[in-house]
Amino acid sequence: MQQFLRIFIDIVLWRRGPQDLPASGLLLAITLATYVLVGVVQLALLDEPVATWLVYLVADPALLSLFVWLLLRLYGHPERFQQTATAVLGTGALLGVVLYLPLQILVTGSGLGPASLIAQVSALFLVVVFVLVTGRILKLATGASLFTGIAASLTYFIAINALVGAMQGTGG
Numbered sequence: 001m002q003q004f005l006r007i008f009i010d011i012v013l014w015r016r017g018p019q020d021l022p023a024s025g026l027l028l029a030i031t032l033a034t035y036v037l038v039g040v041v042q043l044a045l046l047d048e049p050v051a052t053w054l055v056y057l058v059a060d061p062a063l064l065s066l067f068v069w070l071l072l073r074l075y076g077h078p079e080r081f082q083q084t085a086t087a088v089l090g091t092g093a094l095l096g097v098v099l100y101l102p103l104q105i106l107v108t109g110s111g112l113g114p115a116s117l118i119a120q121v122s123a124l125f126l127v128v129v130f131v132l133v134t135g136r137i138l139k140l141a142t143g144a145s146l147f148t149g150i151a152a153s154l155t156y157f158i159a160i161n162a163l164v165g166a167m168q169g170t171g172g
Contacts, residue, residue: 008090012133017140018080018087028086032061035089038096045104051167060160064088067156068138075142084141091133100126131157 004027010016021027039056068085072078103122131153139149 004090005094008087008094011087011137012091012094014133014136018083018137019140021083021086021090023079023082024086025082028082028089031086031090031093032065035061035093035096038093038101042096042100042104045101045108049168052164055160055164055167059163061089063160063163064092064156067152068141071138071152072141075144077142080141084137087137087141088134091137092130095126095129095133099129127157 007020036057043053065085069081072080107119134153135150138152139146
């Protein structure tokens, strides 16, 4: 497993891509389970309603996988699904542990609210990192431009947050 962790780190650092992962259903399943587990830890630290838990633990992994599959299908590379979905979910879990959780603990542990400047800058930083890493993965998997990968990644991010907002009744 350590070799896969190194690959995920290298993908985040733009040194490797999804093509460096094996096309393995087992690895995809382990990565999906890890992604969900990291989501559980993140949500447990927050006081979020049940609807948010449902979106981030059920809808997000399912829709993210479907989004990757549809994008690869659109670009004529459905055979790259396992590697690409593994890369997206694996880097998402890694970023969650390395960046999101520490920043979340810092903001909530310091008594700062979500409206504080530090919390807002941290959230923006996390969005930028997610969009850049996922966008590059999608670029490499589809053969499209980096702009297209980033646009697709940002579109997914906006859509999942709009879904959360709709389920919470806040409109996103």
